[in-house]
Amino acid sequence: MAIKKKQLLYMQLKEDILADYEKKPYYSPLPGERELCDVYNVSRPTVRRALEILEEEGCIMRFAGKGAFFIGTKKQQGNKKAASSRIAFYNQVRLRGDYTSSKVLTQKAEIVSPAIAEILGIREGGMVFHLERLRYINGKLWTLADSYIDYELCPELLEYDYAERSLHNTLAGYGYVPFQAKRCITAQKANEYDAFHLGLQEGAPICHTRTLVYDKEGKLLECAISRGDIYKIRYDITTYNQVDIGDEDMAGELEADWKNKADSAGPERMDIDSDSDNLLW
DSSP: OOOOSSSOHHHHHHHHHHHHHTTSOTTEEOOOHHHHHHHHTOOHHHHHHHHHHHHHTTSEEEETTTEEEEOOOOOOBTTBOOOOGGGSHHHHHHHTTOOEEEEEEEEEEEEOOHHHHHHHTOOTTOEEEEEEEEEEETTEEEEEEEEEEETTTOGGGGGSOOSSSOHHHHHHHTTOOOOEEEEEEEEEEOOHHHHHHHTOOTTOEEEEEEEEEEOTTOOEEEEEEEEEEGGGOOEEOOOOOOOSSOHHHHHHHHHHHHHHHHHHHOTTEEEEEESSOEEOO
């Protein structure tokens, strides 16, 4: 496979890799550096620079001893659901061209609380990995977030520094690839603890988001709870028209679905299931 020489080789290689992988499944592995040299007929420094750029742009993830994996976003087609790197806050921000960092407040294995044990399906008295962070976009405080993961799922999570590292990408490196996120968004009043860390007055309105993250097989990987200034919320959603259903059936289905959710949620709460939608929380 020949490389065009009208532009920098590593930039052309980057584009060629994207073109070759854009239709491949999420988290497809890339060949090793030597094989990439042979496939694209370029030098190893060229391959390394192209991979660096792909990683900086949020198109691949690289792990020492494991290689590189393609995470370029894919849009939904018809009624099919595709995995998306937009589930992770870190990847959302990077794909927008912005910079994210975190201040880690808590990172430890702890005895699970009854509420989190029920959500994650862990026995009471079991252990969870708990990661609490203040999360920033371009240096500005965005949210206070707690992540809870069954400790037995991936004990290695304790070994990493998440100040500038993605928790989801780290999970994926151990074979637990986030595929679907279900989010419940509510407006609440900031308690003393949240107000202190978010720089708000106690009782100020905040956006409270609970996210449940699943892999492709439907296994629950994480329960995340985020709080942030309600006036900073941003939610981008793409909808698709289902053409293989009659108007009467669709109307009845929507009416029933809305009534069921409204009855169970009450006037101040509504659940939103999100697969590849972009919620910067």
